Amino acid sequence: MANYFRDYADLCFEAFGDRVKHWITFSDPRAHAQAWHSYNSTWRGKQRGLVGISLNCDWGEPMDISSPKDIEAAERYLQFCLGWFANPIYAGDYPQVMKDRIGKKSAEQGLDMSRLPVFSLQEKSYIKGTSDFLGLGHFTTRYITERNYPSRQGPSYHNDRDLVELVDPNWPDLGSTWPQSVPWGFRRLLHFAQTQYGNPPIYVTENGASQKLHCTQLCDEWRIQYLKGYINEMLKEPLLSHMQMVTEIVVPTVCTLCILISAVLLMLLLQSQS
Template structure:
């Protein structure tokens, strides 16, 4: 399938590369490096485009922020969700926590090797760095806590990570059973990506909310509120930087000017009085 997909991608590059400058190899893979290498070798110099991947991830928030265990479990949630595909691209291998947990579960099930595939040294080198940007699809957040699954349960992705997902009843419920409006989780996910993967170029490829009511006329105030809140969270980083600039540069400058003007006015008044 890799060769077939690579042939298809090269045909797309050939026919549309003079106009299309942003390519996404996979959207929501629950599976790319060969196509990036093909573009890099054959098409990039003349088409000057970019090839990336789009990954979906919710944010995992620790139930108890003072609990080291909950913090570790919440990160494990994001690593199993996002790191599963992002880590090989940026580090060349699956997340360590994923390898450890799947390996341990596989051993408990009497398997001689882990159910998680192993990359060879050549594969790690070939995969690492094969993304010019990272597409992020994000919709919601979960509180995460530890949950130990019985070894008698059927092994799966959902039992490998030993955790439970919780929601807050106060979170707005826009419509779909799985989707809650938790804007602050979006910013935390973006900051995680920034620190975890070396501040890559990010494009938000999916975000939004499902239909809530069947209306005969326009009535989607909940969608407006959802999008406004999530966009505001995305804008907080540059806003913070701007406020720091105001605090560190503008305010001292204005303060200094006020002192100078006051001194000049005082000298003028004293001279006039004398």
């Protein structure tokens, strides 16, 4: 299927590449790297476009921010969701927590090898760096806590994570079963992706709320508030980059100037006393 997708992507690049300058391979990734390499080697030089991927992930907030186990569970939630596909692209391999957890579960199930495939060195090199931007889909947030009881499921993605997802009943009810409106989680996910993957260009590729139940006519006030809240949180995120710049550049510079000024004043004081 990966080869078929590469052929399909090549057909699209050839037919539309003179007009289309931003390409997104997948919302549910399979053969992304082959399409990126094909564009990079054959089409980029003359078409000057960009190829990225689109990944969906909700934000996982620790249920108890003072609990190391809940903090680890929330991190695991994100790595099993976004990191599963983003980490190979930006770091060359699956997240370490996935390799550790699934390897351990596989051994407990009597398997000779992990259920998580292992990349060869050649595959790691081939996949790493195959994204000109990160497309990010996001809808809602979950509180995450460590699961402290055995699962009744057999081997599964959900069982491998060993965590429990919860929602806050005080979050605004949109009138449908999903999603809950939690704008602050969007900003935290953007910041996570920014810091986790080396500050890549990020395009928000999916966001919105499902149709309100039993709504038979135009009644979009709830959706307007949802989008307004999420867009406002998205607009706040660039401030974090400026804050980082202030921390890394301005603060050391000011400290250096303060030291120099103090040294000059001390010299003047010593001269006046002598």
